[in-house]
Amino acid sequence: xxxxxxxxxxxxxxxxxxxxxxxxxxxxxxxxxxxxxxxxxxxxxxxxxxxxxxxxxxxxxxxxxxxxxxxxxxxxxxxxxxxxxxxxxxxxxxxxxxxxxxxxxxxxxxxxxxxxxxxxxxxxxxxxxxxxxxxxxxxxxxxxxxxxxxxxxxxxxxxxxxxxxxxxxxxxxxxxxxxxxxxxxxxxxxxxxxxxxxxxxxxxxxxxxxxxxxxxxxxxxxxxxxxxxxxxxxxxxxxxxxxxxxxxxxxxxxxxxxxxxxxxxxxxxxxxxxxxxxxxxxxxxxxxxxxxxxxxxxxxxxxxxxxxxxxxxxxxxxxxxxxxxxxxxxxxxxxxxxxxxxxxxxxxxxxxxxxxxxxxxxxxxxxxxxxxxxxxxxxxxxxxxxxxxxxxxxxxxxxxxxxxxxxxxxxxxxxxxxxxxxxxxxxxxxxxxxxx
Amino acid sequence: xxxxxxxxxxxxxxxxxxxxxxxxxxxxxxxxxxxxxxxxxxxxxxxxxxxxxxxxxxxxxxxxxxxxxxxxxxxxxxxxxxxxxxxxxxxxxxxxxxxxxxxxxxxxxxxxxxxxxxxxxxxxxxxxxxxxxxxxxxxxxxxxxxxxxxxxxxxxxxxxxxxxxxxxxxxxxxxxxxxxxxxxxxxxxxxxxxxxxxxxxxxxxxxxxxxxxxxxxxxxxxxxxxxxxxxxxxxxxxxxxxxxxxxxxxxxxxxxxxxxxxxxxxxxxxxxxxxxxxxxxxxxxxxxxxxxxxxxxxxxxxxxxxxxxxxxxxxxxxxxxxxxxxxxxxxxxxxxxxxxxxxxxxxxxxxxxxxxxxxxxxxxxxxxxxxxxxxxxxxxxxxxxxxxxxxxxxxxxxxxxxxxxxxxxxxxxxxxxxxxxxxxxxxxxxxxxxxxxxxxxxxxxxxxxxxxxxxxxx
Numbered sequence: 071x072x073x074x075x076x077x078x079x080x081x082x083x084x085x086x087x088x089x090x091x092x093x094x095x096x097x098x099x100x101x102x103x104x105x106x107x108x109x110x111x112x113x114x115x116x117x118x119x120x121x122x123x124x125x126x127x128x129x130x131x132x133x134x135x136x137x138x139x140x141x142x143x144x145x146x147x148x149x150x151x152x153x154x155x156x157x158x159x160x161x162x163x164x165x166x167x168x169x170x171x172x173x174x175x176x177x178x179x180x181x182x183x184x185x186x187x188x189x190x191x192x193x194x195x196x197x198x199x200x201x202x203x204x205x206x207x208x209x210x211x212x213x214x215x216x217x218x219x220x221x222x223x224x225x226x227x228x229x230x231x232x233x234x235x236x237x238x239x240x241x242x243x244x245x246x247x248x249x250x251x252x253x254x255x256x257x258x259x260x261x262x263x264x265x266x267x268x269x270x271x272x273x274x275x276x277x278x279x280x281x282x283x284x285x286x287x288x289x290x291x292x293x294x295x296x297x298x299x300x301x302x303x304x305x306x307x308x309x310x311x312x313x314x315x316x317x318x319x320x321x322x323x324x325x326x327x328x329x330x331x332x333x334x335x336x337x338x339x340x341x342x343x344x345x346x347x348x349x350x351x352x353x354x355x356x357x358x359x360x361x362x363x364x365x366x367x368x369x370x371x372x373x374x375x376x377x378x379x380x381x382x383x384x385x386x387x388x389x390x391x392x393x394x395x396x397x398x399x400x401x402x403x404x405x406x407x408x409x410x411x412x413x414x415x416x417x418x419x420x421x422x423x424x425x426x427x428x429x430x431x432x433x434x435x436x437x438x439x440x441x442x443x444x445x446x447x448x449x450x451x452x453x454x455x456x457x458x459x460x461x462x463x464x465x466x467x468x469x470x471x472x473x474x475x476x477x478x479x480x481x482x483x484x485x486x487x488x489x490x491x492x493x494x495x496x497x498x499x500x501x502x503x504x505x506x
Numbered sequence: 507x508x509x510x511x512x513x514x515x516x517x518x519x520x521x522x523x524x525x526x527x528x529x530x531x532x533x534x535x536x537x538x539x540x541x542x543x544x545x546x547x548x549x550x551x552x553x554x555x556x557x558x559x560x561x562x563x564x565x566x567x568x569x570x571x572x573x574x575x576x577x578x579x580x581x582x583x584x585x586x587x588x589x590x591x592x593x594x595x596x597x598x599x600x601x602x603x604x605x606x607x608x609x610x611x612x613x614x615x616x617x618x619x620x621x622x623x624x625x626x627x628x629x630x631x632x633x634x635x636x637x638x639x640x641x642x643x644x645x646x647x648x649x650x651x652x653x654x655x656x657x658x659x660x661x662x663x664x665x666x667x668x669x670x671x672x673x674x675x676x677x678x679x680x681x682x683x684x685x686x687x688x689x690x691x692x693x694x695x696x697x698x699x700x701x702x703x704x705x706x707x708x709x710x711x712x713x714x715x716x717x718x719x720x721x722x723x724x725x726x727x728x729x730x731x732x733x734x735x736x737x738x739x740x741x742x743x744x745x746x747x748x749x750x751x752x753x754x755x756x757x758x759x760x761x762x763x764x765x766x767x768x769x770x771x772x773x774x775x776x777x778x779x780x781x782x783x784x785x786x787x788x789x790x791x792x793x794x795x796x797x798x799x800x801x802x803x804x805x806x807x808x809x810x811x812x813x814x815x816x817x818x819x820x821x822x823x824x825x826x827x828x829x830x831x832x833x834x835x836x837x838x839x840x841x842x843x844x845x846x847x848x849x850x851x852x853x854x855x856x857x858x859x860x861x862x863x864x865x866x867x868x869x870x871x872x873x874x875x876x877x878x879x880x881x882x883x884x885x886x887x888x889x890x891x892x893x894x895x896x897x898x899x900x901x902x903x904x905x906x907x908x909x910x911x912x913x914x915x916x917x918x919x920x921x922x923x924x925x926x927x928x929x930x931x932x933x934x935x936x937x938x939x940x941x942x943x944x945x946x947x948x949x950x951x952x953x954x955x956x957x958x959x960x961x962x963x964x
Contacts (some may be wrong), residue, residue: 094550098525099877101883135518138805139582145798147521148877149871172519194810198808201837210663211662314763316658348595359649387655390824422776423599427620428602434551437884502733
């Protein structure tokens with residue numbers, strides 16, 4: 071077996087900023103990322119969608135790079151950039167020709183040091199974010215299904231259950247004071263990790279980090295709300311009307327073990343067994359064999375990056391001639407089978423090969439071809455912020471490859487229970503009207 | 507070649523000297539049976555990425571049925587004379603492999619990736635799919651039934667509806683006009699028609715095999731010759747379609763999607779193919795217009811006015827013809843305002859030379875981003891695939907940056923005048939008719955359609 075080993079250097083500056091460098095001189099390209107340990111889960115109550123709106127504000131101007139300068143400087147250096155808000159982290163990243171490394175580090179440092187935005191910027195980005203929500207959710211068939219539909223049904227703690235993209239009234243209520251307070255609380259160097267991957271030497275990267283980030287003052291350690299959930303004792307169900315789509319849909323989510331527990335490793339292999347493409351049990355049973363569903367996919371969203379309650383979700387669009395209950399019964403058949411019989415040894419070995427292959431693809435993979443090493447960056451960031459151990463990127467595979475068949479069956483029995491799940495039925499408006 | 511200087515404030519660190527971009531060496535061969543082979547080594551991860559494509563797609567059989575080549579490709583992976591569907595999927599998994607088969611207007615392709623330690627068995631499976639697909643009756647029926655639901659579903663997506671209408675408007679009677687079949691056309695697909703397409707298209711004389719990844723090229727070439735050498739088959743005769751008429755004058759096509767809370771705008775005009783000598787100039791013009799975050803259109807209707815989240819423009823190069831298009835999903839009450847700004851920015855590039863510093867920024871952007879694909883196996887594969895498909899010269903990648911940096915403001919304005927064809931743009935808007943019709947009608951004679959493609963009375 072040919073194992074991939076990634077050189078990783080890790081340091082912590084006196085202000086608490088963690089720095090990770092993963093040198094690889096293959097191509098003259100460097101990817102830079104800054105991750106802050108705050109996502110939409112723990113955004114302030116009454117301000118749903120704020121973490122994401124705030125992410126937009128980070129592109130609106132900092133002390134020495136006014137609005138548009140940041141974007142212009144990255145693009146005109148031959149690079150691309152973006153940011154994204156997740157459950158428990160928010161990231162900002164750039165891929166540039168390596169001769170622009172110091173410029174990118176300076177830009178990220180400038181906006182870590184001081185955000186300089188006004189009401190006009192906030193109004194503008196509030197409008198932009200509303201169009202983002204419309205294009206991705208409100209004006210799309212199955213928009214937000216099921217990532218926005220399930221949480222309010224599955225969870226009881228506001229942190230896990232609210233609308234992560236934001237209710238428009240909450241977006242409208244967000245003020246410049248909220249922006250600066252959020253920045254001051256969470257966007258401190260001691261709540262962040264800076265990453266450099268690709269064409270940079272380790273000592274050079276660390277020296278540049280000290281030069282540009284060393285004098286940014288640390289803040290008080292952020293206080294985080296408790297995201298834990300009361301114990302669930304019953305199956306939970308909810309309904310959503312589908313405004314545009316033609317097919318009835320349902321989604322089933324089971325709450326997962328904590329990450330990096332022994333159960334978590336076994337669950338990841340079970341996920342591969344259930345959702346690994348056309349060979350996965352869910353697709354094979356529901357689409358290929360029983361031919362009830364048109365789409366049947368799912369999995370654990372961001373396996374390495376969740377730091378609070380999360381679910382393994384199955385998403386099914388089914389043919390109108392089958393009822394929701396019949397579809398759910400077919401789904402339950404797949405779950406029952408894995409609970410009763412587990413996964414055979416030879417199937418598990420196949421799954422491990424595919425797991426290893428997918429893991430390598432994640433490490434190399436970019437976003438849309440223009441963000442090399444995005445996956446490696448994300449893993450290193452999560453292992454640093456949550457585990458203080460970026461080297462896990464090289465050793466974590468062992469944990470997955472060591473999983474035994476009986477462990478897979480054990481997590482199936484413990485977690486894939488009706489009392490540990492929530493179900494959303496999303497039915498086309500036309501069908502709902504007919505039934506009424 | 508040095509990066510061109512851009513105007514930046516004093517405290518911004520300067521760019522350091524650029525490292526050369528060195529594309530990996532390609533090993534190319536044409537086997538005795540006509541199959542073209544392109545190999546490139548990239549040892550970033552212990553995997554490889556590949557593609558076996560054939561130079562015939564939906565357009566070549568459009569007269570038989572729309573998207574027939576795509577349906578053929580879909581069923582190709584569901585069975586061979588040696589393996590049943592389930593066996594194929596489990597074999598792929600046990601090799602750590604992913605595989606897809608699909609067809610576009612001009613090509614049919616099997617794309618795959620897997621662990622380098624299992625390259626040989628994965629290539630053997632690809633070889634089998636290309637030569638011995640058996641089109642099992644039950645698999646065909648299932649995929650057809652599946653496709654039927656998919657084509658109904660896509661008619662609820664604003665992005666699909668706008669793209670479909672624009673292609674019809676721009677290409678008229680040409681095969682490129684049809685991007686998707688109707689449910690009736692899917693119901694009429696016959697297994698024999700798929701087998702016919704397979705026999706004609708999937709031949710070594712019509713094929714290109716590309717591999718990028720963690721292998722030794724010489725050893726890999728020997729394996730490929732052994733595995734694919736005994737395959738035989740001629741290039742299919744390609745029906746020549748008459749050139750599509752280039753629509754004159756702005757017209758507006760409204761696709762009525764009741765209940766829409768946003769409007770999808772897509773406007774386009776005829777442009778050029780990838781082989782055209784103006785391609786690089788138009789790429790640069792597009793970067794300045796709406797092809798980058800830092801472009802004029804994005805700055806205007808997103809960062810200044812907040813009309814939209816997702817404005818962009820791009821060139822769409824099909825093999826025989828190309829088109830330029832600009833799109834944005836905008837608030838219902840600013841459809842006219844957004845179109846006005848889209849045309850304003852087109853006309854500005856057609857009327858005034860681009861200032862030198864802005865051009866330099868765009869040149870740096872385009873040459874930088876072009877080279878980004880060099881860092882990943884699938885990024886490399888996608889570049890080599892574009893080269894092979896469009897039969898571009900061997901030194902295309904190596905000379906691209908130089909060509910980008912040679913473009914002058916005057917050439918850029920001439921390019922905008924030629925291809926950002928503002929007076930003849932065909933405008934599609936997808937949204938709720940009652941909310942947007944009067945705004946859309948300001949921009950040209952209006953036709954209204956429903957989501958099924960039926961023309962509604964004005």
